[in-house]
Amino acid sequence: MTTAKPGRRGRPGYDLESLLTVAVKLFNERGYDGTSMEDLSKKLGITKSAIYHHVPSKEEMLRLAVDRALDGLFAVADEVADGDGPAIDRLERLVRGSVAVLVERLPFVTLLLRVRGNTKVERAALARRREFDRIVTDLVKAAEAEGDVRPDVDPAVTSRLLFGMVNSLIEWYRPRGGASGDELADAICKIAFSGLRRG
Amino acid sequence: MTTAKPGRRGRPGYDLESLLTVAVKLFNERGYDGTSMEDLSKKLGITKSAIYHHVPSKEEMLRLAVDRALDGLFAVADEVADGDGPAIDRLERLVRGSVAVLVERLPFVTLLLRVRGNTKVERAALARRREFDRIVTDLVKAAEAEGDVRPDVDPAVTSRLLFGMVNSLIEWYRPRGGASGDELADAICKIAFSGLRRG
Incomplete structure (x- = not known):
């Protein structure tokens, strides 16, 4: 469920762009209201605080x-x-x-x-x-x-x-x-x- | 929040048709997935079992x-x-x-x-x-x-x-x-x- 490249260990390397791509896909599937930061964190395979490192809130995404x-x-x-x-x-x-x-x-x-x-x-x-x-x-x-x-x-x-x-x-x-x-x-x-x- | 007619007391008189009208309005506002039987019961001002008297499930609605x-x-x-x-x-x-x-x-x-x-x-x-x-x-x-x-x-x-x-x-x-x-x-x-x- 992570996007870590082969041979690379630890936290997968999301930037704002790739994070946004995954978030938008999820919002379209489940609805914006129906998608929690928890859902997003699971889907991305990173912690919520790792998401907040890139963007301050779900609404900002x-x-x-x-x-x-x-x-x-x-x-x-x-x-x-x-x-x-x-x-x-x-x-x-x-x-x-x-x-x-x-x-x-x-x-x-x-x-x-x-x-x-x-x-x-x-x-x-x-x-x-x-x-x-x-x-x-x-x-x-x-x-x-x-x-x-x-x-x-x-x-x-x-x-x-x-x-x-x-x-x-x-x-x-x-x-x-x-x-x-x-x-x-x-x-x-x-x-x-x-x-x-x-x- | 009930639709009881003036002068009428107790449980408002929903039939399947009027119940469906309210349910569809709510589904359109909040999404079908985002609407629970609990939400519907509150909106209608009747109990869930009163709803089930008319229709067996949310999916049937x-x-x-x-x-x-x-x-x-x-x-x-x-x-x-x-x-x-x-x-x-x-x-x-x-x-x-x-x-x-x-x-x-x-x-x-x-x-x-x-x-x-x-x-x-x-x-x-x-x-x-x-x-x-x-x-x-x-x-x-x-x-x-x-x-x-x-x-x-x-x-x-x-x-x-x-x-x-x-x-x-x-x-x-x-x-x-x-x-x-x-x-x-x-x-x-x-x-x-x-x-x-x-x-």
Whole structure:
């Protein structure tokens, strides 16, 4: 149950990164509330004080993990906001960039999307998610104002449905043996922007 | 904390239906694993043996609840399978009918979609969900074979993304003050079948 390398004795060599990877996996399996520092200590095969050497609390691990997801998504949003071109093209770039973040940081985004708001860290994460939703909605509105998006769907509903597709990846996407992130982004953009129906 | 009617004394009059409603709400708030019969007994204001009078176990409540969602979805699927017309139209009817089930049975579908497979009941629910996914995928394939759906997206991925949109409702749809089920179904079908892009 330890990750000690062959030939190495004593306490396995976790750093913050590898510790976080194990913690996030456990949080996703059992729920954040359902995972105790005791569970984590057993899973890692190190003492609780060895964990506290790296990170002050379970909640701080949660914060680091959901920020890993949120920082990725906001980096894409900032890049798109600074970019030129029609809003509909920027919206497509935002969708493609978000899919790339989901695929690259799947366990972190999974954890983020399951956050329910029971703690301060979770409420802060939900507030940042709402901010991201607003950015998407504003882009849909801008694309509609530019005449590129159909005017008969509500921009807020559209942005929810668009990211409903993107976020569903956490439920069914398996990195090994499945489609690549680019292929998934292509499929989402074809369906969302041009529709399933054959022209 | 009890639901005793005014003027009525003693044990509040739960039947299986009202007991299930409270249980599902609690399961959705705290997670199924995180909710004990003790929690439920406190929330209902009745003893555990009063609960057991209606239902033999917590897992049986879960089974009744997720079947409420699954039976609704399969009723729509059966209706569509027995129907006539092009597969693309039947696919649209399946999407519309599923949205109606989600909106009408929101807490039950929410619980179903969060099931992770830790118990026998949960694994049975996941198996029925996979069966439903196959029905959707087969309809997408049929619509593609009839030349009505673009051939450049994988039918399995398409069915996941389509129901990614539908299922996202459990995350953001609020029955009061929001769009109606029909309006949501319209928005989903417009985006998924015709695309966001204008003309």
